[in-house]
Amino acid sequence: MADTSPPTPEPPAAATAQIGVDSWVSEEDQRREGRKWLGRTWERLPPAGKLALLTPAIAVPFLPLSEANIYNYGLFILIYALLALGLNVVVGFAGLLDLGYVAFFGFGAYIYAFLSGTHHEKGHVYTHHWAAQWSILTAVVMCAVIGLFLGSSSRRLLGDYLAIVTLFFGQAFVVFTNSADPYGITNGSNGLGNIDPLRFFAFGASFTVSSTRGYYWFLFGCVIVVLIVLHLLSESRTGRAWKASREDPLAAEMMGMPVNRLKIMAFSFGAAIAGLAGSVFAAAQTGAFPQNFGTQVLILIYAVVILGGTGSLTGMLAGATAIIVSFQVLDSTSPPNNARTLFYLSLVVGVVVIFKKSRAQMAVAVASTVALGFALHAIVHEVWPRGTSGQVTSGGYLTGAIKHWVLLPTNPNRLAVYGYLALIVLVITIVQLKGWWRVAVVPPTIVLTAFVWENLLIQQPAVTRYVLFGVLLIALMATRPQGLFGTAKVEIA
Amino acid sequence: MLLAIWVFYAVYFSPTQGWTFFLQLTVDGIILGSIYALIALGYSMVYGILKLLNFAHGDVAMIGAFIGFGVLTLLGGPLSPAIPVVALVACMFVVAMLGSGFLGLAIERFAYRPLRDAPRIAPLISALGVAFFLENSVLLLFGANYRNYDGYDLISYNGIHLGGSAGVFVSYLGVMVITGALLLMVGLVALVRWTRFGKAMRAVSFDREAAAMMGIDPDRVIATTFFVGSALGGAAGVMFGLVYSQIYYLVGFLAGLKGFTAAVVGGIGSIPGAMLGGLLVGLVESWAKGYLNGNVADLVVFGILIGVMLIRPQGLLGTPALQKV
Known part of the structure; x- marks a missing residue:
């Protein structure tokens, strides 16, 4: 940071404090220069260069990869990028620790599975074959609403308590889907298997996504759309208000920002994105099973967000790529070499x-x-x-x-x-x-x-990877809490 | 209030099981509750002094249970102990408490101390990382299979029958767990109330900077607090192993969550609150298991947590948090 660097004898004119401009604000550019090389190179990159980072993602379906590899690497990277983008709104923009985030992923998947598929369990038969656009929309809206309720239930609770309530919420979701459901909606630990692929009906025509590459492209589109929306959002009034209330809720409140409402909004927004990711995931996997939405997945999403850098959008893509590639390479089905x-x-x-x-x-x-x-x-x-x-x-x-x-x-x-x-x-x-x-x-x-x-x-590479992700979280927090692409936070004494 | 109504309703309308069944569940609940209370104390002490939710605490208790199991195996196992049973159990407790105490020290030193001045969210994420690291390390080293403590074989299958042979049964093991937990709690209260360390701890938790200016080394006090809290967690882990007879690598997660619920329900940061909360969570879980079913019991416990936090966020015995500006 600038404080540690020796004071420059003759600061350039633009960087000196001007009348009406706080000296801290006017020195911001200098501070920016002083940041670590990775963040600096990244900031200097023109938008086209940042987009060029996406080209490998575009190239994936054209590479001579097997279907399984496109599924394991391409699809998973995009799903986790989507999840991380959503969690980034909650953790990165609004500064809330949401430990039940993975439950929204699960809700999305189960809602899609329930609305677009046939299940008969415990004497109940559920046959809904909704068009994909309506089930996905329902999943997204439902997740947003559940997020709204959960967020407002923790409204009166101070920061840490939100973490507890959401942790229990995530745990309750796993318990509920596994065993405690009397109507067979979730089919217990067997999960829901008989699910339609993404099938869109519109104006009498129908269009079905059936191949892994098709899902890849669909998810790719989702990620791009979410990226654009979040970019616009983070630059908007609301986005700035989120960041302000993250840095100092009290000051933000004093400035007239409805801090509580902002937080609930961020919470619900993140939940909606998780719902989207969940519904596409269920369709691609043709199933929704309780073990897909446990604590391990939560840690994985957090590892992506922390490594990528909370608050940075492109960081989420980079983080997802790094984490998921190492996750899949360390899978027990991948060649040990x-x-x-x-x-x-x-x-x-x-x-x-x-x-x-x-x-x-x-x-x-x-x-x-x-x-x-x-x-x-x-x-x-x-x-x-x-x-x-x-x-x-x-x-x-x-x-x-x-x-x-x-x-x-x-x-x-x-x-x-x-x-x-x-x-x-x-x-x-x-x-x-x-x-x-x-x-x-x-x-x-x-x-x-x-x-x-x-x-x-x-x-046991499958266990090793979780040990390593745990170590990664500890080490990153101690050495580089802003992750790869995040900007260092301003310390408020 | 609602709890009382529900309990009365359950007892009154259950067709076959009368008050004996209810009392039996209550006794089991108290045994369970004293274990949760010990875990809750660790959460509460750390929160009181650092304002940090130590998510890894449940896993520290799990490690304690594994250390206790290691001692048990080294000294001949539950069926053929090499030394007198009393000495063996004492050994298990001492070694497990020391082991998890030092583990707590190490965790504090490497995961939390570098983050003392970081934003609040950083140590929480670090704590998640520690919890995950501990769980998976145990899975890596010892595998996913259950380890048998066989607590009843080790101690005794017998116990005290209250109200005749058809009455309430309290096993000697249960008596031991309750007595042990009580002793540890009394010891802790004495430590906090009457020793120099206890005074320093209260001072640091009240105002760290002012305490530092008075010549107290906050880092040392915090480290000692972690040691004591983790040692209590280790003892709880051994008790858990003895009562449930089986441990495995995920045992700390759910026990930790319940202990945590206990700490929050009682009022996090308050030591008597943690004890009361532990007892309450144990009772509720036991009753829910008896009258509803095992799966729903966890949901009921979570529901109580959320209910308490909505109605009385500071917990039963906690004081409302003042936000300093």
Whole structure:
């Protein structure tokens, strides 16, 4: 921030305080210059450049990807981008912590499934085959209304209490869909399976979205429309009022803004977007199941919003891409070697980030890491042959390197658990240390990380990814709370 | 009021089960409630001093339960304990409380202390991250299967029959849980009321800056508060394992939510409030399980939370929050 930089002897004329302009306001441009390189480059990018970032998204359906990959990567990225855009209104614009957001996603999906499909459960038969545009519209409106009610129920509650009420709301939704529904509307834990694809009827003609690519394009359109609406909204009177009431509700109230109404509005708006995402998701998945709307999905959405940067619209797209790609690569159905590549790549990135200030330290750390691995392997091989006699789990092109660098005991169960615990301690230690002390601790940590990865994590990538997202949230909050593209908040003393 | 009407209605009109059934449920509810109260105390103490909802607290209790299980397994398991049962149980409690206490210290140091001056939403998100990290680490290391505490095998299947053999049954295990929880609570109240640390803690929670000017180190007081609260959570985790006989990695989430409800219903930040709230949540859950069904019980508890927060947001024993400008 500007406060820490030495005062410039002769500030340019535009940046000095003028009569009637607060000095803090007039120095805003200077402060902008002083921000981190990522945010700065981003702000300098012309609108066309920002749009160019979308080209990979446009190119996805034309790439020679299988249907499954378009579904797993393309469709999921867009759905989570949509969800993150909605949550961004609640968290980023209005500053409310909504921990029941995923329930609105679920509501959207269940409403669509109920209105466009056939279900017979517990003696009740529900046959509604509404045209998709009407069920989607109903889902969106219903979610907005439920959001309105939930928001106004927490109206009198101070900030934190909203988090509690919404958390319980999300939990209650899962309990309700799983088991506590007497009329068979949700069909319990089996979920609703018999759902129409997106089928639009208008003026006697009908149009059906049937392929994965079709859903991709439909969602893409939704994301663009929502992006435009949110961009206009954030620049509008309401958007500015949201940000004002986020920064300082009391001051905003004093300025005559209806803070409570604004908050409820943001809440309901976010819920409506989640409803849209949910209804399209149900159609694309041809089903709505309770486990699609649990806490894990909530964490995923939060990871997208936090990584992308709360308050930034394009950040949501970038965040969704990064999070969902790593999420799907670490899925148990994805080839483990992709996960391995991603893992070692992020290890390299981690080292670069830790030592970005000193090339010398980085060189020493990398060299000693490599040496330590081989040395340890050689020693253990002599002393305790069982410690190196294990097999590389579904190794690809890295097999040779791993076999000679990482310790692979034959039956690593307990050792791997101890390694994991030791790794947590080491990582905590690294955070504490500075300078050359850090250089000394990094190599054993990396060797241990590789050991834990090869012996424990790669066997359960689906769990590992959630551990990593948890760590990501903690680390981002401590080091870069504005995420990748967000702007740093002004600290009010 | 509504609660009383509902309870009376349920008892009066239930065709086969009379007052004995109701009293039995009440006893079970008190056992459950004393566990929730211990968890609630951890939430409440941390909220009182930091104004932070520590979402990870339920998972700290879960880790406590796992540590207790580890000690139990190391010392021979519930069916063939290597040392006398009393010593074994004491060991489980001490180690679990120390373990989760230090875990709480670490969480405070790395997830919350860097965010002391950040906007309110930052530590909440960090807390979510911690909760998720703990749950999935346990899943990664110990798998998703249930671990059997076999609390009744360990302690005793016997108990006290009140009002003859057809009357209310209180197991010795239940007696132990209630006594243990009471002892811990009395200890906590004594700690907060009569020690130097307690005085410092109250001072910091009242006004951190003023306390710092009086020579109190707020960081140390906050860390100690986390240690004490997490240790209570660890004890609650072990009790939970003993009473329910089974633990797994998600056990902390729901127990944490209920403990949290208890803290809020009683008035978050208030220690007697947390105890009262815990008891109330335990009773309501037990009654709802008895007269309605298990699935609805959770919804009823949530409903009570939302109702209390609408009518009396500061909780039963809390004081209304003054907003300082």
